[in-house]
Amino acid sequence: MIPLTWYLVLSAVLFCIGLYGVLARRNAIAILMGAELMLNSANINLAAFERYVAAGSVAGQVFVIFNIAVAAAEAAVGLALILAIYRSRDTVSVEEVDLLKG
Amino acid sequence: MSLTQAVFILLGGMAVLGALGMVTLRNLFHSALAMILALFSIAGIYVLLEAEFLAVVQVLVYVGAIAMLILFGIMLTRDIVGRASAVRNRQWPLALAVSAGLLAVLAVALVRAAWPLATYAPAQGGVADLGLALMGPYALPFEVASVLLLVAMVGALIIAREARE
Numbered sequence: 001m002i003p004l005t006w007y008l009v010l011s012a013v014l015f016c017i018g019l020y021g022v023l024a025r026r027n028a029i030a031i032l033m034g035a036e037l038m039l040n041s042a043n044i045n046l047a048a049f050e051r052y053v054a055a056g057s058v059a060g061q062v063f064v065i066f067n068i069a070v071a072a073a074e075a076a077v078g079l080a081l082i083l084a085i086y087r088s089r090d091t092v093s094v095e096e097v098d099l100l101k102g
Numbered sequence: 103m104s105l106t107q108a109v110f111i112l113l114g115g116m117a118v119l120g121a122l123g124m125v126t127l128r129n130l131f132h133s134a135l136a137m138i139l140a141l142f143s144i145a146g147i148y149v150l151l152e153a154e155f156l157a158v159v160q161v162l163v164y165v166g167a168i169a170m171l172i173l174f175g176i177m178l179t180r181d182i183v184g185r186a187s188a189v190r191n192r193q194w195p196l197a198l199a200v201s202a203g204l205l206a207v208l209a210v211a212l213v214r215a216a217w218p219l220a221t222y223a224p225a226q227g228g229v230a231d232l233g234l235a236l237m238g239p240y241a242l243p244f245e246v247a248s249v250l251l252l253v254a255m256v257g258a259l260i261i262a263r264e265a266r267e
Contacts, residue, residue, distance in 0.1 A: 001104070002107055005213055006107075006114070008212040009209055009212055009213070010114045010118070010147070012205060012208040012209060012212060013121075013205060014140070016201040016208070017124075017201070018121065019197075019200070020125055020197050020198060020201035021125035023193065023194075023201070024190045024193070024194035024197035025125065027130055027189075029130060029175050030125075030130060030133060032172065032175075033124055033133065033134065033172060034124075036137070036172075037121055037124065040141065040144050043144075044147055047156055048151060050153075051151045051152065051153070052217070053218060058231050058235045059235075061232050062232065062240050062243075065156070065236070066243060066247050068160070068163050068164070069247045069250065071164075072254075073254030074254075075171055075172070076171065076254050076255065077258050079171055079172070079175040079262075080259075080261040080262035081261055082175060083178060083179065083261075083262045084261050086178070087264075092179045095191055
């Protein structure tokens, strides 16, 4: 049997890698990919807690399904925004998109 | 070490490897392929957690739809002239320090915490229970999620539409 801690540590490692990707990459699509990885690590946590702490309930899996739905919406709108920025600014590097910078 | 633990280590290692490749690879296309490896491994983790429906949804939605969407985005926005630009921004050492620090804090907290473990009962019902829960107590959030998806779809179409002169 796998200890609960293993799942939690794996999820923490994936979350921190995703956080690094969001903070350190320059390409807007790479940042979006990092955010997706962070959402995935949260999903692992929800599923693991349901399995080990709230056994017999399906609330954790229901939460994961809603989380995946929200992540899909986020990816679609995020990529649409990136495409719109690419059309108007001809770049997807977040450092060159500084229209609102004072 | 039991077989399931070995499988977990294999899947977890693949997920971490894919995630590291995703944030470090120079070519964005390779980076997306590494992300697909990580997402597939996470589907395997769901199987180990006896959440088979989540594993199927993970492969369908993440690997099938979101990864394809991201690959399309990469190909639509790729610099044709091939401007050589750095992968990381100027604040990457700070980002690395913040991520590593958060990981250290989380690892210590997670390992030392005493979780109120339930008696390890084998999962019952599975997909049938999940479907009943979505149609019963979670019916309202389920409908709200479908409205959210509709609004996001319409919004994405409007934002990404070519502006007509």
